[in-house]
Amino acid sequence: MDNSQASSANRNGNSRRKTKSLNPLSHPFCEHSAFAAIDLVLLVLVLIALVVLAAPYFKFIFRESYEVLPVAIEVMGEVMYQAPVAYAAGLVFMFATVVVAWEFFSYHARKCGKPYCKGLRKAVEFDIQLESEECVKSLPRLPKDAFGARPLDLGQDHKELEAELKKMAPLNGRTVLTFRSPCGCPLGRMEVWGAKRARRIKK
Structure with missing residues (x-):
């Protein structure tokens, strides 16, 4: 019993020393x-x-x-x-030059590097476009990554959003939802087709 108490006391003392050594304030x-x-x-x-x-x-x-x-x-x-006019014109010219240079450099700083980036200050987060059947037929066939945006995958909310977009879509048309970055370039694109028009059966 004495040996066990002595060993436990030694362990407690060692643990206290370790905690003190680990604490930088101690x-x-x-x-x-x-x-x-x-x-x-x-x-x-x-x-x-x-x-x-x-x-x-x-x-x-x-x-x-x-x-x-x-x-x-x-x-x-x-x-x-x-010569007050000359100096006033010089001050106005310097001020205009500074403003134009600031806008130029800020415009190039806002661009994300894509070839057709508009470099907007704060574009809308998303936009919805309704395309009718005639509009879809007139558009050429393009690959999925032609607009520089990947298909959207919203997880659990994907089906609910798809159902809402399907309600908005015209007959034989589609609804296109595009998410955009602050510079205006598309980040994600989602296409949902509307209900199909019933074909009349000729007798």
């Missing part, structure tokens, strides 16, 4: 760090020394800018007074 260096206060004081002293050393430079820059800025503004005012 590291002996963190518990017995006598130099933490000294490090903090040294950091504060270094920051104060940097501020004291940089203060004369900031004062010099402030004085020079305080003396130079009024002269520069006066010179610019005289120059612009001589």
